Amino acid sequence: MDSKSFLDKEEKPIGVVGVGSFGAAIAIMLAEKVDVLVYARKPEIVEEINSKNTLSGKAIPENIRATTEPEELCKQCDLLFFMISSSGFQEVTRSFAPYLFPYHVIIHGTKGLCLNLPEGKNLDQMKRMKRSQILTMSEVITEETVVVRVGCLAGPNISKELRQGQPAATVVASKYNEVILEGQRLLRSDKFQVYGNSDMIGVELSGVLKNIIAIAAGALAGLGLGENAKGLLISRGMVEMIHLGNELGGSIKSVMGLAGIGDLVTTCNSVHSRNYTVGYRLAKGENLQEIIEDMEEVAEGINTVRIIRAFLESTDLRAPITENLYKVLFEGVPISDALQFLMKYPFSVDVDFV
Numbered sequence: 001m002d003s004k005s006f007l008d009k010e011e012k013p014i015g016v017v018g019v020g021s022f023g024a025a026i027a028i029m030l031a032e033k034v035d036v037l038v039y040a041r042k043p044e045i046v047e048e049i050n051s052k053n054t055l056s057g058k059a060i061p062e063n064i065r066a067t068t069e070p071e072e073l074c075k076q077c078d079l080l081f082f083m084i085s086s087s088g089f090q091e092v093t094r095s096f097a098p099y100l101f102p103y104h105v106i107i108h109g110t111k112g113l114c115l116n117l118p119e120g121k122n123l124d125q126m127k128r129m130k131r132s133q134i135l136t137m138s139e140v141i142t143e144e145t146v147v148v149r150v151g152c153l154a155g156p157n158i159s160k161e162l163r164q165g166q167p168a169a170t171v172v173a174s175k176y177n178e179v180i181l182e183g184q185r186l187l188r189s190d191k192f193q194v195y196g197n198s199d200m201i202g203v204e205l206s207g208v209l210k211n212i213i214a215i216a217a218g219a220l221a222g223l224g225l226g227e228n229a230k231g232l233l234i235s236r237g238m239v240e241m242i243h244l245g246n247e248l249g250g251s252i253k254s255v256m257g258l259a260g261i262g263d264l265v266t267t268c269n270s271v272h273s274r275n276y277t278v279g280y281r282l283a284k285g286e287n288l289q290e291i292i293e294d295m296e297e298v299a300e301g302i303n304t305v306r307i308i309r310a311f312l313e314s315t316d317l318r319a320p321i322t323e324n325l326y327k328v329l330f331e332g333v334p335i336s337d338a339l340q341f342l343m344k345y346p347f348s349v350d351v352d353f354v
Contacts, residue, residue, distance in 0.1 A: 013037045014186065015077030017092065019045060019066075020297055021159035022109055023083030024055055028163060030081070030186055031061035038066045039073045074099035079107070079182065081153070082137070085298040086112025090140055097145045106145075107172065107183055108137045109153040111207035112300040113307050116143075123303075129310035131248060136204040151179040152200055154207035154259035156266035158273070162192075169193035171259045173203035195258060202250030206260035209244055210267060211275045211301030212308065212322050213237030217268035218276035219328070219335045222283025229339075233321070234268050236342075240319050244308065247317050275301040282328065283335050305329055320345050 013035040016027040023038070030036050040046050048054055049066035067073055073080065074096060084092050089110055100106075114135040115123060126133070135143065138150045151174030162168060172183030172194055180196035188194040197203050213233065220229055241264070242255045254260055267273040271280075278299045281291050292302070309326040312319055324341055327333035 012079075013065075013077055015039065015073045015080040016083060017073070017080055017096070018083040018085075019049075019055060020083065020085070022157065022162075023081070024060070025157075025159045025162040026081055026083060026109065026153075026187075027064055028060055029189070029192065031064050032189065033186060034063075036061075036064045037073055037076055038064060039068070039070065040066055041068060043068055070096045071099045074101075074104065078103060079105045079186075082106055082108040082110065082141070084108075084110055086110055086114060086137070086300055086303065087298055089137055090114050090144065093140055093144045100145045100147050102146050102148050104147050105149045105151070105179055105182065106141050106147050107151040107153055107174075107179065108141065109157075110137045110300075111154065111204075111211060112137070112298075113208055113304060114140050115307070123306055123310070126310050128313040129307065130314050131311070134248070134307060134311060136201060136208070138200055138204060149176045149179050150174065150200070151176070151183060152204050152207075153183065154203050154263065155195075156258065156263045158266065158270055160272050165191055167191045169195065169258055169262075171195045171197050171203055171257065173197040173200040173254075173259070175200060197254060197257065197259070199251045199254045201248075202245060202254030203257075203259045205245045205248050205250040206241065206255050206257070207263060208300070208304055209241040209255075209308070210237075210260065210264040211299070211304050212325060213241065213264055214267040214273055214275035215279040215282075215299070215301045215305070215329075216321055216325055218273070218279025218281075219283040220279070220339065221276070222280040223336060223339070225339070230268065233342075234264060237268075237321055238264060240321050243317060244319055244322070247315060248311070274299040278302065279335075288329055302329060 014030050016023055016038045019038050019040050027036050027038050046066040046068050053062050116133050116135050141150050151172055155170035157170050172180050174180050184194040238261055242252050245255050305326050308322050324338040328335050328338050
């Protein structure tokens with residue numbers, strides 16, 4: 001792959017949909033090599049970017065422009081990075097769908113799940129959930145649009161550190177090698193390594209499932225239970241991720257890689273992680289609803305716990321960390337009781353997946 005894009009001989013701007021903390025970080029990194037057009041729903045954000053070259057008061061590169069129009073973004077850009085929370089992913093994807101064509105490429109960076117439920121049903125009404133009713137973001141894109149070449153971005157990518165230019169790495173996963181190569185061409189730098197992986201579902205699931213363990217890690221820290229307990233949680237959490245990922249259609253290799261254990265270790269140790277913060281504040285006695293309302297961005301792990309708990313009811317699989325975290329988040333069980341249960345849980349084998 002040379003310095004030119006496979007998409008167009010005359011390089012078009014790259015589109016970034018969503019300018020939350022991660023979307024903004026990716027847009028700034030892309031702007032080191034190409035012009036960037038970002039999409040935001042709020043006109044005041046677009047006005048700030050276009051008139052002041054700032055975002056939330058912080059300076060951004062001059063070659064980042066903004067629009068509120070999906071049609072404009074799709075006309076100007078062949079490659080789009082979707083950087084939207086899972087709660088709004090289907091809605092935004094549907095708003096872009098009329099303007100997307102098979103020549104477009106979409107790489108998403110959303111670590112969450114969407115639902116494909118019967119008409120009139122919602123998650124609260126679903127006690128059991130089949131795999132076909134759970135969608136990764138790549139599955140949402142292929143279901144809602146005519147785009148064929150889809151990829152995802154996952155790894156230990158804390159937005160604040162990316163914007164500070166600290167060393168980091170990520171994984172671009174896709175069934176299409178040209179999508180991986182294009183993601184690497186655009187994002188790789190001296191301080192940002194980009195790996196490739198053909199197991200897109202496995203990489204997506206790794207980024208999703210680690211959020212559950214990150215909430216538990218924050219709770220453990222909030223209770224002051226020490227590094228030994230954290231080591232136990234992370235190692236058992238990895239085993240749980242492997243079993244869940246395998247049941248949902250991913251491979252063990254992806255969980256063992258950067259998007260899995262790499263991201264897991266990072267978010268289980270970072271006060272900048274939204275999911276870790278939820279667990280920490282719960283352990284300090286705060287109410288879940290108050291925490292959610294107080295947070296500027298979504299902690300994806302909360303919804304993931306509910307979805308995976310419902311999925312577990314349709315399988316023979318046990319996932320004790322997820323099951324006990326569900327009881328803490330939604331049934332009022334004290335965190336200390338849940339952690340005590342996990343300490344006594346009869347794991348008879350350390351590693352049971354190889």
